[in-house]
Amino acid sequence: VPHSDCAPLEDLAAGIRRLVDLLLRAADDDPALPCITAELDRISAELERKFEPGEPFEKMLRSDRPRHDPIAGIENALAPPLRIDVAADGTVISVAEFALPYQGPRGVVHGGISALVLDHMLSMANGGSRGSLVTAELSVRFHRPLPLFTACEIRCRQTEVDGRKVRAYGEIVVGGAVAVTATGLFIAKRISPDVPAVS
């Protein structure tokens, strides 16, 4: 795993992801495990010492940045992380491949992980990255299993703007077949001036 010189949080998140994955493949009688746990505890204690006791809650919560979300957040080790692009027509697209930590049934991505990813990208397709949207409803249909370790394409686009109500449709396609589809209804906190009202 090569590391850059200028993104230390991102590099450390990548290092943690590698360890999360390996843990699911390790033997439970591996005699090295308690020693590794002790090393991690020492590292964590070192990081914790840098926070002042009684540090304000707001400062501890400095984290609604895009780099921190659990889907595409490159500094959040829980995130795969997805690389998400926005096409010229506003479609939100990611080519993803899910590894062992995201498994539900044997060899298959957990259905809830598909729901998590689609919720996030449907919100983005409706401009949710501007922080001005609230999700009201998410409906997901599972058409066929989404295999682990296999590239899939996730595409979400806005389908309707009705005053403050905006809707989006999304799908996950693997091997040319639609595996999962979803629709989302979102409520804008205010009508955005750059969204054409079609109601």
Add this chain to the structure above:
Amino acid sequence: VPHSDCAPLEDLAAGIRRLVDLLLRAADDDPALPCITAELDRISAELERKFEPGEPFEKMLRSDRPRHDPIAGIENALAPPLRIDVAADGTVISVAEFALPYQGPRGVVHGGISALVLDHMLSMANGGSRGSLVTAELSVRFHRPLPLFTACEIRCRQTEVDGRKVRAYGEIVVGGAVAVTATGLFIAKRISPDVPAVS
């Protein structure tokens, strides 16, 4: 973080979770970060050396165990993990509190995380832990924000058995108010002999 003597994988997962959380609070100019990343890489390389090259895919994938799922999997560092109990009447219950890695909007649990958790527990309420169910549809409604760092109760129960189709309802309650509700439709691979057919 106290560690047990008999669950080394579980202890290591807990140690990784602590580090995932701290990473979201660390300063990006902390000079210790590259050194910590190097230590993790050394640990990962040590674990990787124990896998033989060309090890069969099946063996690497030995992980559809309950302890490995991304919701309640105590050995999966991505999982909060939820402790899920089944009441005498079959209701599946968890009291949970979500921390910083699960954040969507500032101070609020990511809506997709609620969907992930409900998908998992709705499946359990329909006997999905026996591995004999396929999720067909998941619908989630978001009624109010679910705050981080706050105990909530998640409850899911089976509502209908119609031949191979089984349905369940679930909700997340916080501070006495319903924050999220969900319904799920699942298809049993075969009619389970211990499920009363009410069709």
